[in-house]
Amino acid sequence: MAVLARRLATQFQLLEAPKILKPASPPQFVESEAIRNLRATLEASIASKLTSGSELVRAVARQRRDEILPTTIPPLDALLGGGLARGKMTEIAGRGTRFSIVIATLAAATSIGEAAALIDASDSFDPQLAEAAGVDLRRLLWVRPQTMKETVTAAEMTGATGFQLVIIDMGSRRPPGRRVPDAAWVRLARVAESHGATILVSAPYALTGTTSEAMILAHAPRPRWLGRGNAPRVLAGIETRLKLEKHRRLRPGQTTTVFFQCEEAGCGGWGVGSGRTTVESSLSYSHTPLPTPHTRKAS
Amino acid sequence: MTRLACFYVPMFVLAARLRSEPDLLNEAVGIVEGNGSNAHIIAATRRARKKGIQPGQSLAQARSLLPKLIARGRDPECERTAQEALLEVAETFSPRVEDAGEGVVFLDVTGMERHFADDAPSDPDSQNSELRLARAALRACDAISLPARVGIAASKLAARVAAELPKSPTVVAPGEEATFLAPLPLTRLSPELEAAAMLHRFGLSSIGDLAKLPESEIASRLGEVGRELHWAARGIDPRPLMPRPLPPEFREGMELEWPLVALEPFLFIANAALDRLSKRMEIQGFACKRLEFTLTLDPEGYDARGIDLPAPTRDIKTMLTLMRLDLEKTPPGAPVVGFSFVAHPDRPRRAQLSLFGPSAVSPEKLASTIAKLVSILGDGRVGMPMTVDGHLPERYAINVFSPPPPPDMKRTPARARGLLAVRTFRPPIPIEVTTREAQGDDVQIASIRSIADSETPQPAPNSRNRIEAGAKVEIGSTVRICSGPWRIEEGWWSDRPDIREYWDVELDRGGVYRVFRGGAEWFVDARYEM
Numbered sequence: 001m002a003v004l005a006r007r008l009a010t011q012f013q014l015l016e017a018p019k020i021l022k023p024a025s026p027p028q029f030v031e032s033e034a035i036r037n038l039r040a041t042l043e044a045s046i047a048s049k050l051t052s053g054s055e056l057v058r059a060v061a062r063q064r065r066d067e068i069l070p071t072t073i074p075p076l077d078a079l080l081g082g083g084l085a086r087g088k089m090t091e092i093a094g095r096g097t098r099f100s101i102v103i104a105t106l107a108a109a110t111s112i113g114e115a116a117a118l119i120d121a122s123d124s125f126d127p128q129l130a131e132a133a134g135v136d137l138r139r140l141l142w143v144r145p146q147t148m149k150e151t152v153t154a155a156e157m158t159g160a161t162g163f164q165l166v167i168i169d170m171g172s173r174r175p176p177g178r179r180v181p182d183a184a185w186v187r188l189a190r191v192a193e194s195h196g197a198t199i200l201v202s203a204p205y206a207l208t209g210t211t212s213e214a215m216i217l218a219h220a221p222r223p224r225w226l227g228r229g230n231a232p233r234v235l236a237g238i239e240t241r242l243k244l245e246k247h248r249r250l251r252p253g254q255t256t257t258v259f260f261q262c263e264e265a266g267c268g269g270w271g272v273g274s275g276r277t278t279v280e281s282s283l284s285y286s287h288t289p290l291p292t293p294h295t296r297k298a299s
Numbered sequence: 300m301t302r303l304a305c306f307y308v309p310m311f312v313l314a315a316r317l318r319s320e321p322d323l324l325n326e327a328v329g330i331v332e333g334n335g336s337n338a339h340i341i342a343a344t345r346r347a348r349k350k351g352i353q354p355g356q357s358l359a360q361a362r363s364l365l366p367k368l369i370a371r372g373r374d375p376e377c378e379r380t381a382q383e384a385l386l387e388v389a390e391t392f393s394p395r396v397e398d399a400g401e402g403v404v405f406l407d408v409t410g411m412e413r414h415f416a417d418d419a420p421s422d423p424d425s426q427n428s429e430l431r432l433a434r435a436a437l438r439a440c441d442a443i444s445l446p447a448r449v450g451i452a453a454s455k456l457a458a459r460v461a462a463e464l465p466k467s468p469t470v471v472a473p474g475e476e477a478t479f480l481a482p483l484p485l486t487r488l489s490p491e492l493e494a495a496a497m498l499h500r501f502g503l504s505s506i507g508d509l510a511k512l513p514e515s516e517i518a519s520r521l522g523e524v525g526r527e528l529h530w531a532a533r534g535i536d537p538r539p540l541m542p543r544p545l546p547p548e549f550r551e552g553m554e555l556e557w558p559l560v561a562l563e564p565f566l567f568i569a570n571a572a573l574d575r576l577s578k579r580m581e582i583q584g585f586a587c588k589r590l591e592f593t594l595t596l597d598p599e600g601y602d603a604r605g606i607d608l609p610a611p612t613r614d615i616k617t618m619l620t621l622m623r624l625d626l627e628k629t630p631p632g633a634p635v636v637g638f639s640f641v642a643h644p645d646r647p648r649r650a651q652l653s654l655f656g657p658s659a660v661s662p663e664k665l666a667s668t669i670a671k672l673v674s675i676l677g678d679g680r681v682g683m684p685m686t687v688d689g690h691l692p693e694r695y696a697i698n699v700f701s702p703p704p705p706p707d708m709k710r711t712p713a714r715a716r717g718l719l720a721v722r723t724f725r726p727p728i729p730i731e732v733t734t735r736e737a738q739g740d741d742v743q744i745a746s747i748r749s750i751a752d753s754e755t756p757q758p759a760p761n762s763r764n765r766i767e768a769g770a771k772v773e774i775g776s777t778v779r780i781c782s783g784p785w786r787i788e789e790g791w792w793s794d795r796p797d798i799r800e801y802w803d804v805e806l807d808r809g810g811v812y813r814v815f816r817g818g819a820e821w822f823v824d825a826r827y828e829m
Contacts, residue, residue, distance in 0.1 A: 056654070057654070070712055071715070072712050072713065072714050072715040073715050073717075074714075096828075097719065097720070097828045098828065099720040099721075099722055099828045100718065100719055100720040100828060102720070103718065103720045104715040104716075104717075104718075107712075107713075107715065107716075108712040108713075108715070109712075111710070111712050111713055112657065112706075112709070112710040112711070112712050113656060113657045113705035113706040113710060114657045114705065115657075115659075115660050115702050115705075122722065123723075123725050124722035124723045124724070124725070125684065125723070126692070126695070126720075126721060126723045126825075127684035127685060127686050127695045127696075128686050128692065128694070128695070129718070129720060129721060130684070131686055132716075132718065133715075133716055133718045133720070134713065134715075134716055137683060137684050137685060137686070138683060138701075138702055138703055139702045139703070140683065140684060141669075141681070141682070141683065141700045142681070142682060142683065142684040142697065143672060143676065143680065143681050144676065144680040144681070145676055145680070146676070146680075150675060150676060153675065154672055154675075154676070157668050157671060157672060158668065158672075160668075161660060161661075161664045161665055161668040162658065162659075162660040162661055162664060162665075163660060164657060164658075171722065172722065172826070172828070221828070223780075223805055223811050223827070225780055225782070225805070232782070233780050233781070233782040234782055234803075235782055235803045235805075235811065235827065237719050238719055238811070238827060238828070259717070260717055260718060260719040260720070261717060261718075261719060262718075262719045262827075
């Protein structure tokens with residue numbers, strides 16, 4: 001009995017409310033003695049402008065973390081407060097034109113010289129189209145996993161390697177394989193945080209839960225055709241509604257409409273002119289801000 | 300004046316074995332040559348020698364003196380790799396290195412002592428600088444687990460004799476070779492047995508005694524051998540240094556004492572060998588681009604394999620992971636009794652970090668990551684996408700990912716082109732189509748339906764395979780709007796040109812697809828994302 005009681009006592013100890021530890025304070029930059037002495041000898045106006053190499057590197061790194069990566073789609077950037085946050089994970093879910101957003105983001109990152117990785121779970125990436133959209137293919141690592149586990153593993157590895165942009169595209173359907181545990185997304189968010197990588201997850205349904213910085217719902221896609229009646233038709237483009245479902249710093253609920261077009265009416269946006277058809281942007285959007293409490297009451 | 304250094308590893312056979320098995324360093328170990336009753340000791344560790352074990356004893360005699368003696372056979376693979384390692388250390392001190400075999404290396408260090416000169420201007424003596432060079436060489440040899448001795452002199456013979464002395468390092472001042480050799484016994488010159496016996500009968504015991512005699516008298520009695528010995532005794536060695544060419548590859552290997560049947564013990568030993576390989580490449584400033592390994596199987600046969608690394612790397616973990624995956628995929632099929640690794644070197648990629656532009660991905664980390672991804676996902680599933688000349692929309696190629704350096708300054712991204720993307724189906728999905736007539740000769744699509752693959756077994760309900768089945772694309776509906784056709788012809792000059800007609804269709808059930816007809820068959824090859 002004594003042995004049993006001792007065992008239970010150990011278990012009860014485990015069941016006690018855990019002590020909440022104070023979070024560790026962020027590391028403070030300590031000014032080296034040599035720099036302090038040097039600043040002391042200089043005039044105040046000159047000393048204030050003196051920056052050591054380590055301070056400069058830290059400042060640049062901090063600045064990079066605070067930066068955002070614009071998707072270069074003005075309505076979406078407006079919805080996200082400027083673009084995708086660096087060091088964070090952003091998710092786009094739904095049945096809208098997610099892949100067009102993915103391609104535009106890849107073009108934005110690679111055109112400024114950043115290395116990007118596309119984890120293409122559905123193996124549906126078209127290099128011809130991407131090049132036409134402005135993606136610098138030399139800076140793009142194309143990874144084609146076949147299961148969910150491989151997808152998340154590849155994203156984690158590329159994020160930890162130093163790629164500035166990692167995009168997971170799940171395609172239109174769920175890829176084969178078991179569902180990955182939620183811990184995998186937590187780990188992925190930590191990789192983004194620790195390496196300053198921008199991670200964009202594009203999936204038909206929400207996957208990342210609470211681990212993502214922001215979540216956009218792309219829904220209600222509506223194709224537009226040129227021509228009426230019995231006249232020959234040409235696909236003009238697809239319009240999609242985007243809704244900010246969640247954001248850690250912005251108020252959610254705002255919506256916008258984006259129209260991606262296949263220009264060159266004679267070709268339908270593929271084939272001989274496959275996708276290379278849009279000569280200039282034809283983005284149009286209507287921005288619907290969330291009604292204020294006052295307007296809600298009034299309505 | 301030419302200055303030559305000699306690296307000499309005493310009991311090289313034993314040293315090479317202990318380098319491969321460092322756990323035996325403090326044990327009583329004897330290296331055995333020959334089989335059965337002919338097995339005899341050729342080298343023994345200090346602990347074994349203290350117990351009376353001497354080279355030349357038979358293994359049975361040695362065991363009677365020390366029953367716990369650990370006997371190891373002579374391993375040519377270990378000796379070869381140890382010799383290569385010694386040569387590579389020598390190459391870090393001089394570009395002109397001669398391989399004299401069996402733990403002996405000569406190198407031309409003329410002028411190299413300046414790299415080891417004392418900072419103090421009051422030390423003009425170059426001999427001290429040479430001493431510092433020799434000490435640095437000793438440290439470098441210790442780092443690769445070879446207990447070498449170093450001698451520096453003006454000739455190969457004097458340098459070799461200086462290196463063989465127990466007190467190391469030894470530097471013989473220029474022109475002092477004869478003086479240095481004089482007090483040493485004649486056996487240091489390694490004369491032939493007949494000549495040695497005759498010199499002994501003459502009553503000569505030291506090198507100095509021989510050097511004092513007239514050269515012609517010695518030559519008349521001992522012939523050409525005597526003349527050469529007399530030159531050697533006077534410190535004259537006419538043999539020039541014969542530098543070896545740079546090796547095209549790095550090798551490490553080992554013969555195992557017992558056959559290995561499990562993967563983990565093999566990887567444990569392979570890890571140590573790869574570590575040695577990596578350090579050797581690091582000394583030369585190389586990285587491994589291709590790793591070849593040959594397994595010696597029991598009772599006979601070899602299993603040779605090769606791993607191409609996406610980028611030159613020295614990361615042991617990556618190479619070991621790739622080796623593990625390769626062996627797990629196709630096991631050798633027999634116990635392993637030895638292995639040999641060959642690393643093909645290449646210059647590692649270098650990148651300079653930018654303060655103001657986007658940071659570059661570390662080439663070493665990138666190489667490791669891509670190698671791991673390739674091993675997990677398979678060939679052709681990781682790389683840089685490339686466009687291919689042609690007209691068919693599904694054309695693409697994948698190449699090795701090697702990004703150009705990022706720009707020095709930060710850029711602003713251009714505004715998006717607002718292009719509608721399509722999701723390509725690889726391979727295209729075969730469909731059945733009903734058509735209706737349209738204006739002219741054109742055909743318009745009325746409905747489409749994907750053709751079920753009858754050969755694919757249907758998964759049982761509630762089984763885990765249902766997820767796989769769920770991933771299969773099924774399309775079927777009447778067509779609401781149809782646009783097309785557009786014609787593509789490729790390879791018209793060939794016997795079987797690819798002639799296709801394409802349509803864009805919007806289905807009543809939702810979704811806009813790209814449909815094409817090639818010959819008599821219909822396919823869906825892309826979906827406008829919805």
